[in-house]
Amino acid sequence: MEAIFAALALLTIGYLIGSVKIINQGYEALVERLGKYIATLKPGVNFIVPFLDTIVWEETTRERVLDIPPQEAITKDNVSLKADAVVYWRILDLKRAYYAIDNVEEAIQNLVLTMLRSEIGQMELNETFSGRKEINQALLQELDEATEPWGVKVTRVEIRDIIPAPKVLESMQQEKAAEIKKHAAILEAEATLEYMKRLSEALRSQPNSKEVLQFLLAQRFVDANFRLGESPNSKILFMDPKAMTEALAELLNSHNENEEGKQK
Known part of the structure; x- marks a missing residue:
């Protein structure tokens, strides 16, 4: 008899131990009895029927991060690029996340890839x-609607990098360099024009303006040839200082005549 009572005691203790299930904070678990869903276990101490009940899935309900690998896409103007993203999501209904979709994380990733290409x-x-914010908002809205039947909440979507194809990137860099060069040329032309105006005003008040003009042009001529000689791609260049002086003198006389005409 004592052996029977001891065996019963051991069975009872084993039954009690097997029936107690502790779920950690931030997690939930699904229980099936003989292959059919019966309950969702919440954080804390829970009881199940040993040998009949089975915990089929225990998963966190905390927010998690899903990295979306670089995805090839084509823009409206037929430019190939790669874009990647980060998705923040959490499970609201563990039962639907398990029974409504086979692999919820993989399903979210496939949705993001499809929607990203579309946007x-x-x-x-x-x-x-310039429109990353708009892309993020559009993806968030579409994902939130698509994942709602799965018991999932997408809280945020962030586009990380948008990288054009190497040839496109090289073309963009060349275009930017040309833009900078063009802007520099415009600034240089404006500076030269301002210099000529100031020089013209200064020479008008000089009695020996022609000699001063010749000296300045000669100085410019020497400086220009010195810089040209230092250049690794330098070439021999013949310039006529006299012709330059005459041309500038004509320009100066024309400017003076215009100013006198305005004063009259």
Whole structure:
């Protein structure tokens, strides 16, 4: 008899131990009995029926991060690029996340890839750089609607990098360099014009303006030839200082005549 009672005691203790399930904070678990869903276990101490009940899935309900690898896409103006993103999401309903979709994380990733290609395909290349906020908002809204039946909440979507194809990137850099060069040329031309105006005003008040003009031109001529000689791609260049002086003198006389005409 004592052996029977001891065996029963051991079975009882084993039953009690097997029936107690502790779920950690931030997690939930699904229980099936004989293959059918019966309950969702919350954080804390829970009880199940040993041998009949089975915990089929225990998962966190905290917010998590899903990295989306670089994805090839084509813009509205037929430019190839790669874009990647980060998705912040969490499970609201563990039961639906398990039974409504086979692999919820993989499903979210596939959705993001499809929607990202679609959004970029509606924009031109320049718009993708300046419109990241709009892309993020559009993806968030579409993902939130698509994942709601799965018991999932997408809280945030962030586009990390948008990188054009190497040839496109090289073309953009060349275009930027040409823009900078053009701007520098405009500034130099404006500076030269301002210098000529000031020189013209100064020479008008000089009785020996022609000699001063010749000296300045000669100085400019020497400086220009010195810089040309230092250049690794220098070439022999013949310039006529006299012709330059005459041309500038004519320009100065014309300017003086115009000023006198305005005063009359």
